[in-house]
Structure formats: C-alpha cells, structure tokens
Amino acid sequence: MGRQLDLLQGTLDVMILKAISLGPLHGYGVLLRIQQISGDQLEIQQGSLYLALFRLEHQGLIASEWGESENNRKAKFYKLTAAGRKKLQTETANWNRMAEVMASILGRKQEEV
Numbered sequence: 001m002g003r004q005l006d007l008l009q010g011t012l013d014v015m016i017l018k019a020i021s022l023g024p025l026h027g028y029g030v031l032l033r034i035q036q037i038s039g040d041q042l043e044i045q046q047g048s049l050y051l052a053l054f055r056l057e058h059q060g061l062i063a064s065e066w067g068e069s070e071n072n073r074k075a076k077f078y079k080l081t082a083a084g085r086k087k088l089q090t091e092t093a094n095w096n097r098m099a100e101v102m103a104s105i106l107g108r109k110q111e112e113v
Helices: 012-021 027-037 046-058 082-107
Strands: 062-068 074-080
Touching: 012 027, 012 046, 012 062, 012 074, 012 082, 027 046, 027 074, 046 062, 074 082
Parallel strands: none
Antiparallel strands: 062 074
C-alpha cells in the first residue's frame, strides 16, 4: 500500500466514535476497524488509542462492559452512548464543512482571487 497518513490533531476521538458506531468493539478491535475503514491509510498507536478510549468513557461518550473476545480472552467492549451518537453527528458535520472549505481554498487559482 501507499504511505500512511499522519493523524491530524484532534481526529482520533471522532474516528473512535465512528468505529464504535458500527458495532461494539474491544480496544484492539477499534484499532483494526479504523485501519480497515481507512483502507490501511491510518495506523493508530495502541497507547494513544487506550488513552482516548479512557477519556471518551469518562466524558460519557462511550460505555464499556467486560466480555469475551473472539479468541476467548477477557476484554472490555465499548459501545456508543446517546451522548456519543450526538457528538459523532456534530463532529461529522463539522469535519464535512471543514473539508469543503479546505477543498475550496486549495482549489483556488490565482485569477480567481
């Protein structure tokens, strides 16, 4: 595959919310889902991921419960809360607006200014 992209500041939380919105996951599953849905363009460091999961849980955006992983190990599974769904919706709209603005700015030619 091509070169992986660097993660922009502040994007990890919204990517975690999106990954979990597709179904409950344990921590490592979140990491793999982000890699999968990014087409292997993003690779999240485990240390950063687990700190973000902790932060999101304490903010009430995700909830966790213990369960058994696919390889029969005890694992903490995360799911989105109502507040997390609302935050994901808001952040998605913000990111889409910002992407439009950036595309407009970067697409400008000198004669259009």
